[in-house]
Amino acid sequence: MSGVQTPSIDFDAFIFDLDGTLLDTADDLGGALNRVLADANVAPVAEHIYRPAASNGANALLEAGFGDKWPELEQLALRQQLLDYYAEDIAVHSKCFTGIEQLLIALEQNNIKWGIMTNKPGFLTEPLVQAIPSLSNAQAVVSGDTLSVAKPSPDPLLHTAEILEVDPSRCLYIGDAERDIQAAKAANMYSATALWGYIPSVDAALGWQADFNWHSPIDGFNHI
Structure with a gap:
């Protein structure tokens, strides 16, 4: 084309x-991300942080939330945790x-x-x-x-x-x-x-x- x-x-x-x-769907994805961050004793992120990552999958959201710490973390486990939280509340705000x-x-x-x-x-x-x-x-x-x-x-x-x-x-x-x-x-x-x-x-x-x-x-x- x-x-x-x-x-x-x-x-x-x-x-x-x-x-x-x-x-x-950004607010539901962001909500799941902030639950993961809370479990890890990391400060929640605002909408202007998670919204641009919302189309790019779980890893992009987690990287937006954890920042420079992300490469050093247990990525597969955190990804699954995010997906589990998201599945629980998949259409609250979407x-x-x-x-x-x-x-x-x-x-x-x-x-x-x-x-x-x-x-x-x-x-x-x-x-x-x-x-x-x-x-x-x-x-x-x-x-x-x-x-x-x-x-x-x-x-x-x-x-x-x-x-x-x-x-x-x-x-x-x-x-x-x-x-x-x-x-x-x-x-x-x-x-x-x-x-x-x-x-x-x-x-x-x-x-x-x-x-x-x-x-x-x-x-x-x-x-x-």
């Missing part, structure tokens, strides 16, 4: 990343970003298929999606461990397109991390950066050269 803001294109399917794209519900309704009204492809492991993806009523109509949900590889490999996106029964070149993938854009390009899908998500900065995100850069989910209406 071009990597340039292109004119309106009609798509057969939208595929979404989950954390930082469909859902604002909710759709403003505009997502309207976009999903519009897709359904226009008979455009939509699905979810996330690097989140399935044992967390499934209960989270089930807890959010607006996501109940997803026609495909593919997690980071559904296949043996995850993003930035294109394979999970290709698998999602196969479930949706849509040609990859007729799909648009929306995500808030560079690996999302890399995976979409490798899968021969169009890509859109969710600038409302957990991006490192707007300038950095624009440097990923997605086909579209959306400031709000409502920008998706231009492609329905």
